[in-house]
Amino acid sequence: MMARKVLALNGDEAAAYAVKQCKPDVIAAYPITPQTIIVERLSDFVADGELDAEFIAVESEHSAMSACIGASAMGARAYTATASQGLALMYEMLFVASSFRLPIVMSVANRALNSPLNIWNDMSDTMGARDCGWIQIYNENSQEVYDFTIQAFRIAEDHRVLLPVMVCHDGFVVSHSTEGVEVLSDGEVDSFLPPRDPVYPLDVEKPVTIGCVGVPEYYPEIKYQQEVATKKSIETIKEILREFNESFGRSYGIVEEYRTDGAEVALLTIGSISGTAKEAVDEMRAEGKPVGLLKLRLFRPFPIEALRKSLSGLKVVGVVDRHISFGSCMGGALNMEVRAALYEMKDRPHVMGFPTGLGGRDIRVEHFLKIIDELLMIAEQDALEEEYKVVGCRGPGCIGP
Amino acid sequence: MRGIVEVRFHGRGGQGVVTASRLLAEAALLEGKKVQSFPAFGAEREGAPIKAFTRISEAPIYIRSQIYTPNIVVVLDPTVIRSERVTEGLKDDGWLIVNTIKDPEVLKEELDAKAKIATVNATSIALELLGAPRVNTPILGTLVKSTRLVKLDSVISIIKSTFKGKVADMNIKAVERAYQETKIKGV
Numbered sequence: 334m335m336a337r338k339v340l341a342l343n344g345d346e347a348a349a350y351a352v353k354q355c356k357p358d359v360i361a362a363y364p365i366t367p368q369t370i371i372v373e374r375l376s377d378f379v380a381d382g383e384l385d386a387e388f389i390a391v392e393s394e395h396s397a398m399s400a401c402i403g404a405s406a407m408g409a410r411a412y413t414a415t416a417s418q419g420l421a422l423m424y425e426m427l428f429v430a431s432s433f434r435l436p437i438v439m440s441v442a443n444r445a446l447n448s449p450l451n452i453w454n455d456m457s458d459t460m461g462a463r464d465c466g467w468i469q470i471y472n473e474n475s476q477e478v479y480d481f482t483i484q485a486f487r488i489a490e491d492h493r494v495l496l497p498v499m500v501c502h503d504g505f506v507v508s509h510s511t512e513g514v515e516v517l518s519d520g521e522v523d524s525f526l527p528p529r530d531p532v533y534p535l536d537v538e539k540p541v542t543i544g545c546v547g548v549p550e551y552y553p554e555i556k557y558q559q560e561v562a563t564k565k566s567i568e569t570i571k572e573i574l575r576e577f578n579e580s581f582g583r584s585y586g587i588v589e590e591y592r593t594d595g596a597e598v599a600l601l602t603i604g605s606i607s608g609t610a611k612e613a614v615d616e617m618r619a620e621g622k623p624v625g626l627l628k629l630r631l632f633r634p635f636p637i638e639a640l641r642k643s644l645s646g647l648k649v650v651g652v653v654d655r656h657i658s659f660g661s662c663m664g665g666a667l668n669m670e671v672r673a674a675l676y677e678m679k680d681r682p683h684v685m686g687f688p689t690g691l692g693g694r695d696i697r698v699e700h701f702l703k704i705i706d707e708l709l710m711i712a713e714q715d716a717l718e719e720e721y722k723v724v725g726c727r728g729p730g731c732i733g734p
Numbered sequence: 735m736r737g738i739v740e741v742r743f744h745g746r747g748g749q750g751v752v753t754a755s756r757l758l759a760e761a762a763l764l765e766g767k768k769v770q771s772f773p774a775f776g777a778e779r780e781g782a783p784i785k786a787f788t789r790i791s792e793a794p795i796y797i798r799s800q801i802y803t804p805n806i807v808v809v810l811d812p813t814v815i816r817s818e819r820v821t822e823g824l825k826d827d828g829w830l831i832v833n834t835i836k837d838p839e840v841l842k843e844e845l846d847a848k849a850k851i852a853t854v855n856a857t858s859i860a861l862e863l864l865g866a867p868r869v870n871t872p873i874l875g876t877l878v879k880s881t882r883l884v885k886l887d888s889v890i891s892i893i894k895s896t897f898k899g900k901v902a903d904m905n906i907k908a909v910e911r912a913y914q915e916t917k918i919k920g921v
Contacts, residue, residue: 505775
């Protein structure tokens, strides 16, 4: 195989480059830090004639999603990108997109929510939108952003799925970090992603109604179908990942295992912080400590079976959330899901949560070494004293600033 | 993290600190290395002290935190030395690269630095050749001369593909001039 081009791209640029190759018909987006570069690059591509798409410079994110919904209902391939307050403003329309079963793809450069005003990274935005019926993919670096943006269109538009997809990458830490990205040729992307084949597009010749009232006599069945489709999509997602891997020499799974052979305790991470956590695992392994790491790539649908398989046999799992679900029982949403998924499992590991990196607080290898120490102690005592502990924070019971 | 060379850039908003970090990463990428380049996020304001970071490695780079114990510190604006602790965490066997009119011996004493020091008057080079105090390209010439982290040709190639026409030519001249005029202490 001919060597592929390696370009220097930050996460936002990687998303924009991938979107260009996916040839959307309509892009409707409003720039917001740290997603701005995506919108700038795409509008450049359209203005320079490199991308033949309708670029709609909307006045708000609510309108961005509304425009994507209209375009997608017409059968167009529609794309948008947002972050933080923008996603919050879109919230109402997120449910409409998924309930209409529209394969819209949206990049989210994860950013904390106000207040206090904060432009930096955590996952409060997308974790808060976890129940709105979108598939959610979380990426660790620019390469993954590129690869999964392309796969997102394929997943969304597959007739067995027909759901919108959020492709998430951490604000600044990924969005503004330049790395080498091996890109596919336009022809390779074309062969992987055929033009969209819409099922029931709006068409004056063959009229259909979308978005009418759902009375109690029909509403539950529609929601049930949505739930069944979302749960079932996991098999299609796995199939598409396999095809992508085989076609382009990648090795992605919905859960990534890092040095889990012989591990007794493991970190369970999501997004870019996985990279720093891997360094900590390497250091601990060098000292002979039985530590591994699992990275969750897919949060919706939640990969229950894959996770149960990966976590079985472990004594302790430390779940690293990038947000706080205020007043919940387990600190963060990821920790809640993991514990719930394991509840009926025999010989389940202890699970402790570590919400961390809030509002862009830099999380270092040392933070993870402390978390791992805590996990090893739990393994030794075979008992958990606290459900979760906030990391990278000044406060009673927190682990280090 | 073994095998990763970490570089921290200090300067002020508007001097091209982030660009310097990115150009260095791109030059290394051209040589087939794994790279990472990122700003100290969100602080970019004209004139404000800012930082940017570059990691270069033969093996894949996983770590994504900021850089606290750099192998190399590059100072684009000597006045930030008064407000920023530029040598903080700098490895003893590392390099301190400074745009200054001072000789490396003087700076070494002033900063009580253990690391090796290279200096260059990048501001005068930039003013003369670029017509503005944009020292981000010439300082790379000094970085290359002293540390040999990447090849001079790689930096020149990246400047050619990043800038156009006369701007590219003058930036290349600035890099070459700084390369020649680099003063080194402690080698």
